[in-house]
Structure formats: C-alpha cells, structure tokens
Amino acid sequence: MGYPDTFQGFCVDGPTTWNTFHKSELKPKPFGDHDVDVEIAACSICSSDLHTVTGGWGDYKGPLCVGHEVVGKAVQVGQHVKHLKVGDRVGVGAQVWACLECHLCKDKNENYCPKLVDTYNAQYPDGSWAHGGLASHIRAHEYFTFKIPSALDTNVAAPLLCAGITTFDMAAYLSILKPGADFHMVGLPDKALPEMTAGLFAAGAPKLTGSHLGNHQEMDALLKLAAEKGVKPWVELMPISEKNCGEAFQGQKDNKFRYRCTLTDFDKAFSKA
Ligand SMILES: [Zn+2]
Numbered sequence: 001m002g003y004p005d006t007f008q009g010f011c012v013d014g015p016t017t018w019n020t021f022h023k024s025e026l027k028p029k030p031f032g033d034h035d036v037d038v039e040i041a042a043c044s045i046c047s048s049d050l051h052t053v054t055g056g057w058g059d060y061k062g063p064l065c066v067g068h069e070v071v072g073k074a075v076q077v078g079q080h081v082k083h084l085k086v087g088d089r090v091g092v093g094a095q096v097w098a099c100l101e102c103h104l105c106k107d108k109n110e111n112y113c114p115k116l117v118d119t120y121n122a123q124y125p126d127g128s129w130a131h132g133g134l135a136s137h138i139r140a141h142e143y144f145t146f147k148i149p150s151a152l153d154t155n156v157a158a159p160l161l162c163a164g165i166t167t168f169d170m171a172a173y174l175s176i177l178k179p180g181a182d183f184h185m186v187g188l189p190d191k192a193l194p195e196m197t198a199g200l201f202a203a204g205a206p207k208l209t210g211s212h213l214g215n216h217q218e219m220d221a222l223l224k225l226a227a228e229k230g231v232k233p234w235v236e237l238m239p240i241s242e243k244n245c246g247e248a249f250q251g252q253k254d255n256k257f258r259y260r261c262t263l264t265d266f267d268k269a270f271s272k273a
C-alpha cells in the first residue's frame with residue numbers, strides 16, 4: 001500500500017526507546033469532504049513532541065508519529081474545501097479537527113472544542129488515529145490547514161504553526177507591533193516567559209494575551225504578520241531520516257538548537273510510489 005491509502009512516517013515505539021525512530025506505514029482517517037492531504041516538505045520539532053515521545057505526558061503505544069509544525073503542498077482537497085486548492089503551500093499545526101458545531105466552535109473557540117482532535121496520538125470520533133508530521137503526508141480538516149504566505153520560507157514558516165513565536169525575542173516582536181496591538185501567544189512554551197520591562201509596554205501599549213493553540217483567525221493573522229514584518233524564526237535544518245530524527249530529538253532534549261530544528265528533505269526520505 002501507499003498514498004493515499006497509507007502514509008509513511010518516522011515513528012517511535014514507546015517511552016523507553018523515545019529517540020529510536022523507524023519508518024512505518026500509517027493508516028490515516030478516511031478522506032472526508034472537508035479534508036486536505038498535504039505532501040510534507042518540512043516539519044519542525046516542538047517541545048510537545050519531546051514531552052510526548054519521552055512519555056512525559058503519559059504512556060503511549062507505538063508506532064507513534066509526532067510532529068505538528070508542518071508545511072507542505074496540498075495534493076488532494078475534499079469536494080467541500082473552499083479556501084484551498086491542490087498545489088497550494090499549506091501548514092498544519094497542533095490541531096487537525098474539531099466538531100465546528102458546538103457553542104465553543106461557533107464562538108471561534110474551536111481550539112477548546114470538547115471533541116477536538118490533536119495532530120497526533122489522538123483519535124477521531126470514528127476511532128481512526130491522527131498521525132503527525134514526521135511523515136510523507138498528513139490529512140487534516142481544511143479549517144486547520146492554513147495557506148502559507150509566499151513571503152515565508154517553508155523551513156522557517158514551520159515553527160510558526162505551533163510555537164508561533166518563541167519566547168527568545170518576544171520583546172523584539174512586541175516592539176514592532178502597531179501601537180495598542182495584540183501579541184497573542186499561540187504556543188505553550190514549558191519555560192517562563194522572558195523578563196520584559198515596563199518601558200516596552202509603555203512604548204507601544206502592546207497587549208499580551210495567551211491561549212491554547214489559537215483559533216483559525218489568529219493563525220491566519222500570525223502568518224500574515226510574519227510575512228508582512230519579515231518575522232523569521234531562527235531554525236537549524238536537518239534532513240529527515242531515522243538517524244537524524246533520533247539526533248534531533250536528543251538535541252531538543254539537550255536544548256541544543258538555536259532555536260528550532262526543522263527537519264527537511266522529505267522528498268528524498270519518502271518514495272513517491
Ligand atoms: Zn507544539
């Protein structure tokens with residue numbers, strides 16, 4: 001089997017072998033009218049990925065394919081998908097589905113939907129599993145698939161999909177906002193925010209807000225802001241492979257990257273058969 005019936009992904013088997021990756025076949029959910037299939041070009045590594053594979057957030061059963069800062073090309077779109085077409089460069093973050101019917105979803109709080117499906121290690125209501133971005137493809141609902149502005153490079157756009165804007169130079173980002181504008185944290189860093197002076201807030205009256213992930217509109221706004229202002233996450237690149245996945249996750253654990261590791265060259269790692 002192969003795409004579109006199965007995807008290939010670099011997976012781990014369990015917390016005791018968290019930095020040993022092997023290529024496995026993954027079965028995606030059945031393709032729906034609102035789904036988008038993305039042929040992945042790059043995926044950066046988030047602390048959540050590390051917390052998950054090491055078992056920090058609980059035990060799991062492999063093969064598990066993590067990764068939720070995904071950029072690639074839309075290769076199949078469901079018949080009801082309106083805002084994307086085949087060939088678009090798109091990104092997928094830490095959420096791939098919500099009911100879009102409950103009052104939270106209707107209030108643009110789909111990132112708090114009680115039925116939400118995370119990008120990996122999560123099950124859809126029909127029982128199928130969601131698989132992450134260290135893979136040949138990812139299947140996500142169109143509402144959680146974002147068009148990447150052309151000004152953003154694929155490898156540096158990837159971290160925006162979850163970390164959003166990492167904390168290392170939050171002060172710099174706050175200072176470039178329009179006066180009174182919002183700086184919305186869409187990531188959940190596991191470290192304290194950096195010290196910020198009162199002067200920074202006095203200068204431009206920026207508002208600092210936070211949330212779990214961020215909703216659809218905020219993600220679009222973030223990508224637009226990054227494209228317009230030339231915001232570039234600092235990334236170190238590594239071609240994806242079983243060995244490099246292990247090294248990348250070890251490096252993430254050792255806090256070695258300045259400041260994000262983006263795995264690249266997916267086209268070479270996955271056959272197009
Ligand atoms: Zn993340």
Ligand SMILES: [Zn+2]
Pocket residue numbers: 098099100101102103104105110113114115
């Ligand atoms: Zn909902």
